[in-house]
Amino acid sequence: MAGSPLVAPTVDGYCGVRTLTEELARPLGPEDQTVQSMADVSPTKWHRAHTTWFFETFVLGPHQPGYVPFDPRYGFLFNSYYEAAGARHPRPDRGLLSRPTAEETGAYRRHVDQAMLAFLAQGGPATDVLALIELGLHHEQQHQELLVMDAQHVLSCNPLHPAYGPLPWVHRAAEFRAPRTVAASRAVAEHPGGVVEVGHSAGGGFAFDNEGPRHDVLLRPFALGRRLVTNAEWLEFVDDGGYRRPELWMSEGWATVNAEGWRAPLYWRTGDGAPITASLDAHPVDSLGNWREDPHQFTLAGLVPLDLESPVHHVSWFEADAYARWAGGRLPLEAEWEAMAPVPGDESEADGWYGSVWQWTASPYSPYPRFAPAAGAVGEYNGKFMVNQMVLRGSGWATPPGHARRTYRNFFPTAARWCVGGLRLAFDR
Amino acid sequence: MAGSPLVAPTVDGYCGVRTLTEELARPLGPEDQTVQSMADVSPTKWHRAHTTWFFETFVLGPHQPGYVPFDPRYGFLFNSYYEAAGARHPRPDRGLLSRPTAEETGAYRRHVDQAMLAFLAQGGPATDVLALIELGLHHEQQHQELLVMDAQHVLSCNPLHPAYGPLPWVHRAAEFRAPRTVAASRAVAEHPGGVVEVGHSAGGGFAFDNEGPRHDVLLRPFALGRRLVTNAEWLEFVDDGGYRRPELWMSEGWATVNAEGWRAPLYWRTGDGAPITASLDAHPVDSLGNWREDPHQFTLAGLVPLDLESPVHHVSWFEADAYARWAGGRLPLEAEWEAMAPVPGDESEADGWYGSVWQWTASPYSPYPRFAPAAGAVGEYNGKFMVNQMVLRGSGWATPPGHARRTYRNFFPTAARWCVGGLRLAFDR
Amino acid sequence: MAGSPLVAPTVDGYCGVRTLTEELARPLGPEDQTVQSMADVSPTKWHRAHTTWFFETFVLGPHQPGYVPFDPRYGFLFNSYYEAAGARHPRPDRGLLSRPTAEETGAYRRHVDQAMLAFLAQGGPATDVLALIELGLHHEQQHQELLVMDAQHVLSCNPLHPAYGPLPWVHRAAEFRAPRTVAASRAVAEHPGGVVEVGHSAGGGFAFDNEGPRHDVLLRPFALGRRLVTNAEWLEFVDDGGYRRPELWMSEGWATVNAEGWRAPLYWRTGDGAPITASLDAHPVDSLGNWREDPHQFTLAGLVPLDLESPVHHVSWFEADAYARWAGGRLPLEAEWEAMAPVPGDESEADGWYGSVWQWTASPYSPYPRFAPAAGAVGEYNGKFMVNQMVLRGSGWATPPGHARRTYRNFFPTAARWCVGGLRLAFDR
């Protein structure tokens, strides 16, 4: 499998990715681009600037002689977490920065784009620099998804329920608001177990360092759901007391349910747009009863009725794990998922493997055997996060085209809900 | 003393105040108007909307038949603290609201202004409604000052040190960046003590309810500094270990000094713009020494050298109290201040009584004898804050013209530094 | 008024006070003496050691040649807040110290007592040293009251509701559990206003520095309740929605009511001993209804039925202020209280002025005119706390005999409930 041509380190690849970021930011006004609604969220214009900083810091600065940075102070403002790249502005304070403005951020992008295009045009960057550019493009794609997730969270905090609108890669208006799944039976696909090979092969096109080395894994016989768990199924879990029965939950998950007042997925809403939390418990008739009769969800299209056939999303690992237990199954191991998943492509999206919702697995995010991070600052890309997080597989409706891989390892902490996390069940055989 | 004609409940008065608010917001872009840099701060566009909500809620709604609110959901978003006016959006979350945008907020203002002008034009609102409108204008003036204070705080959090520019009421560019004091000796003015009358007389023009009733107070002989304490004097305090000597401080103040790492007034800066806090203590030579050789401050003009002749400002009550103790004096009682202060006017500004910095007093903010709040929701205006705060007298460089009164009682908690608080010394005789 | 002979700096006075501390600690086992139930509370054995440290540090160390401290490390452990006496163990960590044990603390006390008795016996300490000893005895009396308050709080956190038992100064078992008030009409006593003298006169026997200087205050005509507000009256306030009506409360008080879930005084309980807080709101029938049918309180006698005729106590200033507003009155100024209060003595206790509950006033704790703290470390005794607290007058059931004075100024923050705070109403005339 070669890397996607959409993300190649060429003029076309570069322009395609960079343009898409700006297209994604366009529905968001300067105010929207400024807000940081929680520490995990970054403002839109921060994403736009940080992805630009990546090319300036790792490509132009070291490799383009005579390059003049747009503003030397941006190195401090837009470094995310690269210790080797020096001091940086604290993450939880990104929402304090009204400057540079959204417009100034655009100028920064254009400055770097011009330099990058000249750099690419002057012919033949060395292989290792091309690899850095390719990494920068995949990095920017990750931030495209984060930009969308974060914007949804920002808008969701507003009692006015503002809509973002359709994503560029969704062509049919009727579909963008909810990632539909193919109507399918509750069927599963069986796997006999045994030794399977997983992970990315060196030389097989672009992949993040955390996807390799390729290696053998020993599996027991198992079955995987052919399709994703839906909102309708999740409603049954809610109605069966799923959020009130400690025996279904990890201990830390149960503590989180109670501390945060979880009663439904993050963006489920009452008919008038209120979050579904424990604060509704004291209103058994008026509100809570209400929401069950008329469940809604907050989406990029604003407040809309809950789509029962759509895969559930914006659930945490704790919730996915509790649901699986309730349903008599479990979450799949990432190797099980990879052993069964098709290669990304239109047909593979039919069963929700890609492009619908990321699928939580039972696998903690640990290094593969003999994993070694890359040398230099970009070596901080993945390796240093390999603890206290869980792997998600596939890709989601917010993942830009060309970014999915069968070996892709996404990861989030067990309580994260603002990512597009859903699930597919697994069963022992 | 009649109320200022600048703030009369007339078409002219209304337009003057309302226009000034928009003028104050103009140097601030949509991003600047969105950020809430701490819970005490409100975004610019929130101030613009909340002052508008006041007229909609207390004047147009109840008194203009057929008035249609601009957006019924704004009642929830822009109520500040009026329990009687219903539920409201939580104060610390104002910075989460990217909508309504700055532009939409302008439309809201224009909608209400139009209705208010029609209301005023249709002739002869009843006296009590005129009183509400007058209150609304004085209320908006208070928020004009808050808007400026809050914007300064937002910009101060940005490592780029952006400038706001001159305030509309400062005509000479050389002066706006620092409120200069008249060169004066360290002279004091003496008062023999005895019974003095303080507070606002009923029927004497507009005043907030907390300024009355007028009543007698028994004073001992005392003297007040003829001028304000300056930055140069405050530097002596710093150099003498003022922030490191517990015997100068209230116990709670000393705990705050240590918890917050206070080492200088809020907006004092090193030459490269870093705040002067305890984190510099570990760098005795490079940075801390540095800042003493080249002290700067963050102002509306951005990062500028510290003006030694200017009155110190942005100090908390804890700091003002410690300074006074160090200087062998004390803070004045508010009655002492009122007994000595002139009526506001150009000549009175010469000695810094008004228009320079608010002056912390030794008086807790308590109700005057026989104080009773007004009936209805506007009764919440002042009375419910009369505990755990200290009174400031005079007015500051951010106070809009026409807002100062000799009887004015401003108040902030003892650790507040983002208000324009400075001091004038008092001495027992 | 001379100082109480019970607290004189003589062998008898010293022994009397020191012995009473140990008597107060006796019902508390080693475990009880160790627990710190919140940062404001200190463990019993800490009180026993700290009061001992006072004599060692301020009397024996500087004034008794050759004195050898019991353990040089205790200076660090048992300094409370005297900056001039050096570094100290953090207050919130006092409950981490299992050593010195309760028994070792007793040995420490005996070591210092022996040295003190020798010091007193060797004849004629200088006047200023006698003054320090007298201060140390009054200081120890304050800690006797704190010891009792703190022990009540520790025991109140225990679902087993353990009892402390009767205080040594309560002779009739039937009475110790609740401070009864004299049955009295709702009558008030009138005062014509005018200039009154308040505060302690120099030379008039022992008083804390904060009680002087004596000075004139100008009062308006007012009336004071002849007796204290009772539990029965407070129940009416509760039943009338007192804890649910924001218009009765200071803004900060209302925020506290909601943050803490206050619904009744601190130690009121349901019949099965549960605190009366907002968590009961969700159980309208079973529990909350329950508690109204069978109200209880946690006292030194354990869990007992609420005594309706007893003065309410363990209410914060916020609650006392809200109650007074609800009742159509207000809290008295401390000068009003002092102008009307009798001198302490058996007969004066009849109307609850002393020995029942401390009475919250409307007066912030500020320095009297021309107040100056004593020189040296003991100057930190009172002055540095004169901000953000309110004055209480009288004395309470936990105040040891001989400690009350008409000029006594007790003080606590506005949200403090574990002190013995109640109220007497005032009315404008």
Next chain:
Amino acid sequence: MAGSPLVAPTVDGYCGVRTLTEELARPLGPEDQTVQSMADVSPTKWHRAHTTWFFETFVLGPHQPGYVPFDPRYGFLFNSYYEAAGARHPRPDRGLLSRPTAEETGAYRRHVDQAMLAFLAQGGPATDVLALIELGLHHEQQHQELLVMDAQHVLSCNPLHPAYGPLPWVHRAAEFRAPRTVAASRAVAEHPGGVVEVGHSAGGGFAFDNEGPRHDVLLRPFALGRRLVTNAEWLEFVDDGGYRRPELWMSEGWATVNAEGWRAPLYWRTGDGAPITASLDAHPVDSLGNWREDPHQFTLAGLVPLDLESPVHHVSWFEADAYARWAGGRLPLEAEWEAMAPVPGDESEADGWYGSVWQWTASPYSPYPRFAPAAGAVGEYNGKFMVNQMVLRGSGWATPPGHARRTYRNFFPTAARWCVGGLRLAFDR
């Protein structure tokens, strides 16, 4: 491998385990037994009561007809985390409970012991009840280790550095203070990789449910250190800037280093007993330099010089992981550890596999394939903690005799330091 006879569900086994708990508590006075020094720590007397509650709740209550609980309220106080066993007292508040006293806790233990001995003596409890008793004994052994760990933490918070004394299972006084390792070369033992069987076999004697099912694991060739990392080696890491080089750390670990100021293992101390934290950084010469010249540690024997030949312990997973990276190795997988470890026994302790320090592994604590928790409340024993923790293998100096197994899976969160965690290096081959 049959279960250890020391922990058999017989009269002898029961008495042996129960007596040892009391022996472990004996050096701790009532005050020591009361303190909870952090939320993770439980008071000694709580451990004594909770282990007793286990037998009362799961054995005597359901299986001994006519059994009368010692105090029905203890069910609430001493349930740790069993949701199925009803409501319970909040964990962080265990230190608020001065009652029941240490002595009353002893009476509780004797009451239950008497009933248990009668129950065992009356002959032939059913197999499943015997299994519960056996579980209760192993449970109590776990709490024996926790009791020791927690007591060490409580005593470590005291500036007086009190000693606990030797553990009952350490016979030679010279050795109890530090777990010595056998002098050994830096040799490693090699393993060729391949499929190995790990986990506990059903029917192979007692094991916790989390140790099974036994299953195959596929390993790559690797080598394991023959001995544990020592304090001397850890000092090299410290001296080489180990705690100041972000590239050695997981991102979350680095954040923890900075938030907590870690500079050395938890109980390392300066010569005068101060913790080695970032607060020493500002004193390069006097203190920090000092501690390097004279490093100490806080142990059960109090403050003693750091034993350089002893295995390092009281390091978190974050620290162990950073050290391994610094040393050019990695932490072993738990299956690698199990594949190489001997069965516990005197000879196996020579290389530190057991009885010295628990050894952090690279394995997240996840369920083994096909793991299913036991039915009923005891099913909560292990399974619900299988997320966000890391596995430790072996056993430590605080582990009671007879408790170690080659398949034993201990687990703690990645920042935990008060457990006896050390490490053995692994290397890829």
